[in-house]
Amino acid sequence: MSRTDGFLLHHSLVVPQPGFNARTAFMDEDEYFAMPENAARVRMFADAYKEGKYVPNILVKVIGGVAYIRDGYTRKRGLNLAIAEGALIQKIFVTEMKGDDAEQALVVINGNNGAPVSVLSCAVQYQLLESWGWSIAEMARRSNVTPEAVRFALSLLDLPLPVKVMIQKNEVSATTALEQFNEHGNDVVEILAEAVKTAKAALPVKAADDSKSGEGEGANPAKKKRALVTKKHLKATAAPKMNKKMVTAMHTSLSGLTSRLDSITPSDDGQAFLMKLTSEDVALLRELAGKLPQLTPKGEEKNENQEELSLE
Structure with a gap:
């Protein structure tokens, strides 16, 4: 192991730690990376590795001689894809994560060197920090958001699991999901599922094909798509009065x-x-x-x- 801007390691020694990738919270990891925008980022990093372009160091935490990924799961997938496609890469630079578990949670929240982290993924980390005695004010200060934003994120953890998955898939916005949950309770699962079905049926044929293939708007890794469901897809129902x-x-x-x-x-x-x-x-x-x-x-x-x- 040598040291320059980081540690130079054989790529096989840089490994994911099961259950630690907060970006895939409430989803199967393969399902997450199959989403068009995420598959596009994997492809982007694979091409960068193959062409010898700059890729930010993967952030790791060395535990028992193993370099576990803390930030850079998508980069590692891109690296694996590049190697599978014939790239002759043996070693990569990594940077060792300093600090305790709380500092590692903040790295995830702040999305260092990566795509924006979903509000639900942040919520999982806020919940950890809260369990370690952190106040709402401290979490907000360290993650550069308002206390209201932290409270909003934590409130999403009360949503039914199917709704959380819809949020992570960008089918429904977190705000819409919470509004519907507060109004309809657990009926929100059926209501939003129907809205997603309606929204998908209304997509133009090309847009529907692009969403499956990874082409079109979802292929731009730097551009975050708007959630699929909008208010027009929700039936005009009112809570009982x-x-x-x-x-x-x-x-x-x-x-x-x-x-x-x-x-x-x-x-x-x-x-x-x-x-x-x-x-x-x-x-x-x-x-x-x-x-x-x-x-x-x-x-x-x-x-x-x-x-x-x-x-x-």
Whole structure:
């Protein structure tokens, strides 16, 4: 092993560490690199290696004598492709990662020498930092974003897995996914899947072919495509509304119940709790239960006597 701008290693000694590539979060790694924009970047690096052009050093962490990739998974794929196509490359320069696991997480978030990192991939790293005691403010400062951006990223981790995959595939934007989830709950999976299907069906034939072959807009590694699904692909559905009578009934019932929380008594095993209800409480709850089926069907125009229910 020699040292100049980095360490010179045989390419076979530079290896990925399973589960560490945050860019492929919530996706199969081969599926991720098969995406047109990612396949295009692999090809770009392969050509650069074959032509002897400059390629930034792969960043590694040496553990037990093994150089594990920390930043440069796409470059390594490009290198492997170049060698498979006949390039006579034996050794490459790498730079050793300094710092602890938190510093390595920041390298991923800041996307050193690589394509922009998806907000979900950042969220995975923020979650790690949070588990190590980092505050939102510190994470924001070290990754050059606002605290609101960090909170937004972390909120995406609550999305159902199929929706996370849609975001990673750039089929749905993170903002659209979260908005739909907040409005429709777990129904968002079916809603967005249908929207993706609609959006793909509306693609021109050439655009659809390009998205499969890696040609067209997706082949430009420097250009990030807009998410496939837009608002026009989402059906004009509205979250169920409650009219004023229903809101009043719910408010009265909940107020009456919450005012007696101190009177709740636990069972002997602590697994159940008992609260005495008055006849008025029961009547109000039954009235509310009877009104629930009257929720406005999705898509129906809002009535002037309806209002949003705020729990703030």
